Amino acid sequence: xxxxxxxxxxxxxxxxxxxxxxxxxxxxxxxxxxxxxxxxxxxxxxxxxxxxxxxxxxxxxxxxxxxxxxxxxxxxxxxxxxxxxxxxxxxxxxxxxxxxxxxxxxxxxxxxxxxxxxxxxxxxxxxxxxxxxxxxxxxxxxxxxxxxxxxxxxxxxxxxxxxxxxxxxxxxxxxxxxxxxxxxxxxxxxxxxxxxxxxxxxxxxxxxxxxxxxxxxxxxxxxxxxxxxxxxxxxxxxxxxxxxxxxxxxxxxxxxxxxxxxxxxxxxxxxxxxxxxxxxxxxxxxxxxxxxxxxxxxxxxxxxxxxxxxxxxxxxxxxxxxxxxxxxxxxxxxxxxxxxxxxxxxxxxxxxxxxxxxxxxxxxxxxxxxxxxxxxxxxxxxxxxxxxxxxxxxxxxxxxxxxxxxxxxxxxxxxxxxxxxxxxxxxxxxxxxxxxxxxxx
Numbered sequence: 001x002x003x004x005x006x007x008x009x010x011x012x013x014x015x016x017x018x019x020x021x022x023x024x025x026x027x028x029x030x031x032x033x034x035x036x037x038x039x040x041x042x043x044x045x046x047x048x049x050x051x052x053x054x055x056x057x058x059x060x061x062x063x064x065x066x067x068x069x070x071x072x073x074x075x076x077x078x079x080x081x082x083x084x085x086x087x088x089x090x091x092x093x094x095x096x097x098x099x100x101x102x103x104x105x106x107x108x109x110x111x112x113x114x115x116x117x118x119x120x121x122x123x124x125x126x127x128x129x130x131x132x133x134x135x136x137x138x139x140x141x142x143x144x145x146x147x148x149x150x151x152x153x154x155x156x157x158x159x160x161x162x163x164x165x166x167x168x169x170x171x172x173x174x175x176x177x178x179x180x181x182x183x184x185x186x187x188x189x190x191x192x193x194x195x196x197x198x199x200x201x202x203x204x205x206x207x208x209x210x211x212x213x214x215x216x217x218x219x220x221x222x223x224x225x226x227x228x229x230x231x232x233x234x235x236x237x238x239x240x241x242x243x244x245x246x247x248x249x250x251x252x253x254x255x256x257x258x259x260x261x262x263x264x265x266x267x268x269x270x271x272x273x274x275x276x277x278x279x280x281x282x283x284x285x286x287x288x289x290x291x292x293x294x295x296x297x298x299x300x301x302x303x304x305x306x307x308x309x310x311x312x313x314x315x316x317x318x319x320x321x322x323x324x325x326x327x328x329x330x331x332x333x334x335x336x337x338x339x340x341x342x343x344x345x346x347x348x349x350x351x352x353x354x355x356x357x358x359x360x361x362x363x364x365x366x367x368x369x370x371x372x373x374x375x376x377x378x379x380x381x382x383x384x385x386x387x388x389x390x391x392x393x394x395x396x397x398x399x400x401x402x403x404x405x406x407x408x409x410x411x412x413x414x415x416x417x418x419x420x421x422x423x424x425x426x427x428x429x430x431x432x433x434x435x436x437x438x439x440x441x
Contacts, residue, residue: 053108
């Protein structure tokens with residue numbers, strides 16, 4: 001995705017993925033054929049333009065999907081309006097929902113915002129429950145966009161199943177295993193094992209290198225691998241007492257105090273890309289979309305210096321992902337709904353995965369060659385299709401809250417303060433809680 005960041009992590013650059021089997025074009029044609037009977041239904045006889053508003057990089061242009069849709073439906077032209085930063089996009093979306101004007105035919109919604117939209121803005125969106133088959137998605141994905149009354153306000157696009165990216169060159173120099181299965185065994189017990197591996201790395205680390213780039217990224221992964229995160233099942237905020245938050249904070253504090261983390265703010269242009277280019281980071285917590293960030297910022301000189309294995313522990317985490325919703329007062333609700341169905345169908349999600357590395361949330365895509373056989377040449381041909389699908393199957397059905405994104409940001413900021421300013425864990429925690437209290441109210 002282009003330069004954008006939210007606590008939910010919807011920031012991504014394209015990852016070059018190699019596959020065997022069907023080509024993207026063949027998959028698109030297959031997907032077009034299977035969906036044409038439904039998506040071809042239109043309540044407009046003349047030419048129409050459908051507008052899609054989103055943020056960052058959804059990958060539709062890169063995968064050629066809008067052009068393909070126009071070939072299937074010559075009377076329909078799709079125009080995309082992309083805001084680089086989701087933090088700029090979302091307040092504008094809320095303003096337009098409140099005023100009832102300015103909305104596009106299709107609107108993107110980030111996973112860190114979906115609960116707030118479901119709870120407070122569902123009446124503004126068309127019900128997609130009769131348009132898509134929610135059982136086609138991983139079980140927890142569409143539940144996130146479903147109201148208590150069964151209305152589905154958004155169709156899932158991508159998800160961010162967690163893995164672990166590691167620098168094989170640095171691991172070898174530090175005397176650690178480089179085989180992805182052996183690395184997976186070293187962290188099989190969970191994130192405590194991950195830090196223990198970091199201690200091993202530190203003993204023989206090449207000068208000027210660190211085990212991880214960011215303790216706040218690890219914190220997010222720890223929290224996201226649990227069902228209860230910042231809210232409980234009744235909708236009450238529990239960020240002060242949640243065991244997952246406390247566990248993540250303890251581990252992040254340890255990483256900061258013991259010098260295991262470089263203390264970088266992920267994606268910060270002056271610091272994070274140079275650290276990757278200079279080979280000064282040994283591991284990065286790696287949702288599916290992160291691989292593109294690493295390969296882009298580390299550069300071609302570091303190709304084959306990286307590999308990917310499964311995330312620590314038996315339960316994976318989801319970091320990132322989005323939905324497409326259709327405002328119900330739009331001029332072309334039927335056509336927009338058909339477009340959303342088509343864009344989120346297996347073949348189209350597989351094409352986006354091939355184009356930019358956004359992993360499908362539609363589980364029927366996992367058996368397609370574009371996904372199942374996917375490998376990343378930059379990462380020693382890591383079998384990411386297999387790894388991400390395996391991780392996706394163990395992601396817990398998390399309880400989401402309306403202010404998840406803001407809460408994550410507050411904790412991340414204070415963890416970075418521990419790393420960069422040497423703020424004590426106690427003070428950083430107090431400052432985070434005070435800021436969150438003001439936000440949540």
